[in-house]
Amino acid sequence: MSVTPPHVAIVGGGIAGLATAFSLQERAAEAGIPLACTLIESDRAWGGKIVTHRVGDALIEAGPDSFLSQKPWALQLCAKLGLSDRLMNTNESHKKTYVFSRGRLRELPEGLVVVAPAKLGSLLRSGLLSWPGVARMGMDLVLPARRADGDESLASFFRRRVGREVFERVIEPLMAGIYAGDAEQISLKATFPRFLEMEREHGSLIRGMLAGRKTDPPSGLNAAPVRTMFVTLRDGLGEMVRALVARLSEARVTMRPEHRVMALRVRSTRPGTWTYDLLMEGGQVVSADAVVLATPAYVTADLVRSLSPTAAGTLETIPYASTATISLMYGADEVGSSLRGFGFVVPRVEGRALLAATWTSSKWAHRAPPSHALIRAYVGGVGHEAILKTDDETMVRHVREELRSMAGITAMPSSVRVHRWERGMPQYTLGHLDRLEVIQGSLSPYRGLYLTGAAYRGIGIPDCIRDGSDTAEAVVRSVMARGARTD
Incomplete structure (x- = not known):
């Protein structure tokens, strides 16, 4: 009688799927368990939205061009991949950022973190805000915190705290650059919960920002290299994708680009234990003890519809x-x-x-x-x-x-x-966190089925890497509880 190691299938070869597969190898090795893994991607290229082109002597990023260094997960992954010396800061000699407002480009004041500029005079001289707009921003210091606990849009929150002008001329364009969305619909709780915490803890965004600056560690006390707010890799973010693919191939992960999953079926081998069958476009079937769907929400909806119409319907409401x-x-x-x-x-x-x-x-x-x-x-x-x-x-x-x-x-x-x-x-619109609870609750009977990716708990590269790592940890716990199959 032979023992077959648990098999995990990951659908989706973007950064979330790649990070999940990478972390899965780490977690399985730490736990001392053998694990087979298959990574499936419908496109011929890995990386999802990370697409780097070399055109002559120029390097072009079709998708994201950098990631936020204040969230550590992408930096940590780069270190594990041996890419730390390839990381590149922004060119601080050209640090200025502008807002096109009232007919011309106006410099965003140095040190401006949403509503708390390091130098108030620079904000006034920029022409971004009128004197009444600045005065209204200052009202944040005395306005009471909101008592209601329900979800609130980014637009409603910032208009309430710092006024319409600051919101429209400064905050909205910065948020649009992140989410490409409508701030009137985007959920504060799902995107920037720290601002809500600042209001509750300090009674003011400005006081919360200033308190955060005071608690930042002084420069020079940390041996780690100093990173600018955004960082990238010397040959583009495609370096990270290539390094991940190489590591996964070395770890004998089965890599299947240009393979499309058409349906997901489930069968029970014993009470509370499931085997998942992935029906491929060419008619093949890939069977797995656990499945991670690292696909867009609307693709995931089609795959889980036969398991839970409620989950599928809710996934489809994520715009x-x-x-x-x-x-x-x-x-x-x-x-x-x-x-x-x-x-x-x-x-x-x-x-x-x-x-x-x-x-x-x-x-x-x-x-x-x-x-x-x-x-x-x-x-x-x-x-x-x-x-x-x-x-x-x-x-x-x-x-x-x-x-x-x-x-x-x-x-x-x-x-x-x-x-x-x-x-x-x-788009993390109002009620996003409630929708996630419905999705998770509807799929909870299916042990070994997991969802990850930008549609759920963070859209940035570091967020997707963190979520992939958390998912991998949950998968390993699940397969350890299940045990290996005997044939």
Whole structure:
């Protein structure tokens, strides 16, 4: 009689699926249990939204171009992959960020963390806010905290605390750059619960921000390298994907790109224990003791529908925003001083098609030759879908006109790359956490079935890595409780 090690199938080869598979190997080794793993991806390439292109001497990111260093999970993964010496900070000599407001680019004051600028004078001189707007922001110091415990939108919360002008001219464009969503609908509890905690603990966002600064450790006391708020890898985020794929292949994880799962079936071998059958597009069946679905919520909905119509229906209510990135290459002399900074964001109240633009070659080293300048424009999102209905040529024309009127760039780009992300950004709208409870509760009878990815507990790369690691830990506990199969 032979003993077959437990088999785990992971569906979805984006960063969440890759991180889950990587952590699964770690956790299984720590627990001393043999484990077979299959990673399945419908696309030919791994990495999901992480797509790095080398075009001549330029490096173009079609999806995210960096990750937040204040959340440690991506940095920790890079260390495990041997990539720490490949990490790259932003170019601090070009640190300025701008907001296009009232007809021109206005510098976002240094040290501004949503509502607590390090220097109030710089905020006043920027022209971003009127004197009444600044005075209304100061009312945050005396306004009482909200007593109700229900969910609240980002827009409602920030208007209530710091006023309409600060929200519309500063906070909304920064939030749109993260979520590509409508702040009137985005859940505060699901996205920025720390602001809610600040209000409850300090009675004021400004006091909460200032208290946080006082508790930050002094520089020089930590031996770890100093990281800027956002970091990337020297050859782009694709380095992380390639390193993960290499490690998983070395660990003998079965890698199946260009394989689509059409359905998920379950059968019980003994009470409370399930075997999962993944029905593939070509008719094959992959059987597993545990399954991790690291797919978009709307794909996951189709896969779990036969198990729980309630979970499927709730998954389908998680909305997604569509976006596009447009990378434009210019001669450095054609843009002149326009690129002295990281880029700019555009408030919704300006009524523009452009959400944001990054001066890529100014923000990061090694992204374009010294003789060239690389700009990445960001369009689409909730309420800005019209431009996405145009063809690439029309979209680029709109973007060039926006760059001309906002940043004074009149030159013709020498090359352009357009990348569209249809339903690429999950939206954590009001009631998101309640929906997660319904989904989890509806699928709880199926031990060994797990959901992970950007649709649930954080959209950023570090969040997806953390969630994948947590999922892997839960999987190992589950298969240990189940035990190996005997054939």
